[in-house]
Amino acid sequence: MNSLTKDSQKAAARVGLTSDTIVIHGGKPLRGRIEVRGAKNLVTKAMVASLLADTPSILKGVPEISDVHVVSGLLKAHGVEITTLEPGVLKLDPSNVVSAHFAEIDAHAGSSRIPILFCGPLLHQLGEAFIPDLGGCRIGDRPIDFHLNALRAFGATVDKKHEGIHLTAPQKLKGALIELPFPSVGATEQVLLTAVRAEGTTELKNAAIEPEIMDLIAILQKMGAIISVEPNRVIVIEGVETLRGYQHTAIFDRNEVASWAAAALATKGDITVGGARQQEMMTFLNVFRKVGGEFEVLEDGIRFWHPGTPLKPVMIETDVHPGFMTDWQQPLIVALTQAEGESVVHETVYENRFGFTEALNEMGADIVVHQSGLASITRRVPRRPLEQAAVIQGPTPLTGASVRVPDLRGGFSHLIAGLAATGTSTISNVGIISRGYELFIDKLETLGADFELV
Incomplete structure (x- = not known):
């Protein structure tokens, strides 16, 4: 047993998760309302x-x-x-x-x-x-x-x-x-x-x-x-x-909000995230709309849904605030695999944040990672050492696979991919996800996901 698995099991135990592996039967839209608390x-x-x-x-x-x-x-x-x-x-x-x-x-x-x-x-x-x-x-x-x-x-x-x-x-x-x-x-x-x-x-x-x-x-x-x-x-x-x-x-968790929004888009669902506020999410909301997602700002949250029309490709550059957060790109990339055309995500904040895309490719995605990044005349964020770029060609149908969670944000992206895919996915090491996503198993159940812990 390696240290990552040990850490995952410890994380799961801290929040009462009875298993470190989840089996997802995908292809079902997520619908309903969940709540987020402090970041x-x-x-x-x-x-x-x-x-x-x-x-x-x-x-x-x-x-x-x-x-x-x-x-x-x-x-x-x-x-x-x-x-x-x-x-x-x-x-x-x-x-x-x-x-x-x-x-x-x-x-x-x-x-x-x-x-x-x-x-x-x-x-x-x-x-x-x-x-x-x-x-x-x-x-x-x-x-x-x-x-x-x-x-x-x-x-x-x-x-x-x-x-x-x-x-x-x-x-x-x-x-x-x-x-x-x-x-x-x-x-x-x-x-x-x-x-x-x-x-x-x-x-x-x-x-x-x-x-x-x-x-x-x-x-x-x-x-x-x-x-x-x-x-x-x-x-x-x-x-x-x-x-x-x-x-x-505490301020609400912006990363969790963006993750559930991406899940709504990828599964062709409709999710209301209680506790979310527009002001702190404006950069994300702009990109969500460009991709083709719809949202409605409510008094006590934000509703996100897939309108049923084809998703559009986008170019994203992660950056420090008020730019597009690095933690937002990973769940959104799952939705971008279903956009019609070529999307490009420039990761300029952290190195090695695209490792999670290997599992997406195994599930049918077409994602190429450029380890030294990509230059472009349309770039607004200056190029930085250690940056990378991911080029996503879509739409590509996703099919179920056995996946092992590598880290917190990548792990939630794998969950989204399993939920969006046709067939059954077995995702292990999910305790890591509990580091930053409160009661995510309960929330999946609330949203109508078809799964079991094993």
Whole structure:
């Protein structure tokens, strides 16, 4: 059994999934209404932010996903008391924060990259922090150096050891002038979580400005932080001595909304996603309409459906906000296999995000991945190192196959493909999907999918 399967089974167990394999009988449109709660990319960071306070915090809209359980375990290992006040509402009390042994951190972290964001808060509270297993896939290819360089700029000492990285703050951390080489969401979060209690002023240039970042800033401001978001991706943070707990309802999960919208399009279905809001989804909605999908903005959500007319090919370039999110392209590519003509997706944010297309090709898709990307006179996003491009020819009928989930977003794309395909698909390693998709098995049942867990 390899580590990916172990991680998948652990993730499944955390949220009560009884099996790591699902058999889907495809070709049936998904119809109905499901609800989304708080974004994985905000909730887990908001939980970490509670470490910075001297009084308890209350976070609402918390989804039942395995990454929340991972962060809960890490916080508890550091002495944070966590109480579920009602479904989706957590109270986080940091009154007795302590150092955790690296074995505890390693045991709870699994393949999560969350431990690196504990560094700033723990350096303020305890004067030290630890990141496990730097050499393996825990951080993967994502730029950990962005994080470490930022922490060094605040005055932290970084000591690489066999079992991971040990960070210490010999003196109080001080504000710094930091410019990111790329507007990394994780590195921006790192700077925010560290700068709010550093001595003096921090100026962060080339910051990420995703809605989840803005929601984290709102949380920190509620706690007593002083943060100014200025033009041209500049964020200025004036450090304060202490912070108090917050009460906050998390922003909805944009990635989950886009995924269910793509599922409606690929299966020729009709799905209403409760909790979705138009403003944060505008870039996606434009592309969804260009492809030929229809949507209706409701007071309490967004309805997505396939109108029954042929889908149209598109050219997509992923980019940092307000561009088209990298996490949106994977589920949408499944729908693009049914568009009439050639679609091109330029992935400019992360490398190696097209591995999931191999399974789609086995199911009948015609997708060619260009490992070095493609130049085009119509490109708006500048070409970047390590970018790739996928060329999708359609429409191509999909047929059932045996598929193994490789990662979170690619895994949900495989689910969509199985639902859209003719015949039966067996999809294993689905526990990985529970990292970011709340109760997705229950939601599939609500939408009328024909499947069983085995």
